[in-house]
Amino acid sequence: MPRLRHLPSRPSEPLFVIGSGRSGNTLVRRVLMASGQIYIPPETYVLGDIIEGWPQSALLPWRERVWLFCAHFEKHPHFDTFDLPNLNAFAAEAEAMEDRRLRPLIDALFHFLTRAAGSEAPRWGDKTPWNAFHLPAIGQTFPRAQYLWLIRDGRDVARSYAKAGLLRDFAAGAQRWITNNQACEAFGRWTPNLRPLRYEALVQDPEREMAGVFDWAGLEFDPAMLEAPVGPMGDVEREAHHANVTAPISDTSVGRWRDDVSEEDLAAAPEDFAAMLARFGYD
Numbered sequence: 001m002p003r004l005r006h007l008p009s010r011p012s013e014p015l016f017v018i019g020s021g022r023s024g025n026t027l028v029r030r031v032l033m034a035s036g037q038i039y040i041p042p043e044t045y046v047l048g049d050i051i052e053g054w055p056q057s058a059l060l061p062w063r064e065r066v067w068l069f070c071a072h073f074e075k076h077p078h079f080d081t082f083d084l085p086n087l088n089a090f091a092a093e094a095e096a097m098e099d100r101r102l103r104p105l106i107d108a109l110f111h112f113l114t115r116a117a118g119s120e121a122p123r124w125g126d127k128t129p130w131n132a133f134h135l136p137a138i139g140q141t142f143p144r145a146q147y148l149w150l151i152r153d154g155r156d157v158a159r160s161y162a163k164a165g166l167l168r169d170f171a172a173g174a175q176r177w178i179t180n181n182q183a184c185e186a187f188g189r190w191t192p193n194l195r196p197l198r199y200e201a202l203v204q205d206p207e208r209e210m211a212g213v214f215d216w217a218g219l220e221f222d223p224a225m226l227e228a229p230v231g232p233m234g235d236v237e238r239e240a241h242h243a244n245v246t247a248p249i250s251d252t253s254v255g256r257w258r259d260d261v262s263e264e265d266l267a268a269a270p271e272d273f274a275a276m277l278a279r280f281g282y283d
Contacts, residue, residue: 011218048134
């Protein structure tokens, strides 16, 4: 990990949108994709597991490693969001690769997904909140990648998790917010390529905040991208909790916890929830 401190990002490298779910990650994905300069597929879920488990397949023939790699994606319950029947075509391409290492294999997959979605974007990214729990492995595989860390008031996040039915209750959402952001915070101590972005600032002044993100990422920004359609996004069309992603950017959800979250919910949150809120500037 210490070597990451000495490896600045490069504009050709991937861009990972990280941070707790329900923090505006998919909104940022939409705006980035509207530029046509980067393609970010639906959440991959298994990327971190693949990277961490890759050494275990070292003795297998390359063909079997490729198919095992593909199976991780295909067997995940949300594979249908990629709008692909399978990864057979990609596997055939990958079997012929001359550079038989994991990093080129991942690059090849994301470029394949880019083409399959009808995009000509030269750069790829990933927007998977679960990646927060695999950041050391991802960072060592992509040491010059950029990491955009979405931060949102944990009370709004926990409320949203529970309301969308993604986690069982407010307390579970609060715990997910804590552990996810702790992982991002720890990773930020090692890499110079992580940039925090506050959800509240994003929705209150999207043009200013996204212009800053694009400049940091080495991408060209046009305010029209904030409202431009990007075509099918896979998970957005299938999953109800993404319903607002294609709507005009609004700050109406900021502080909504004040009306919906009870004192009992707040009292049931983990002990370090209030301390972390305060540390992040949420009173």
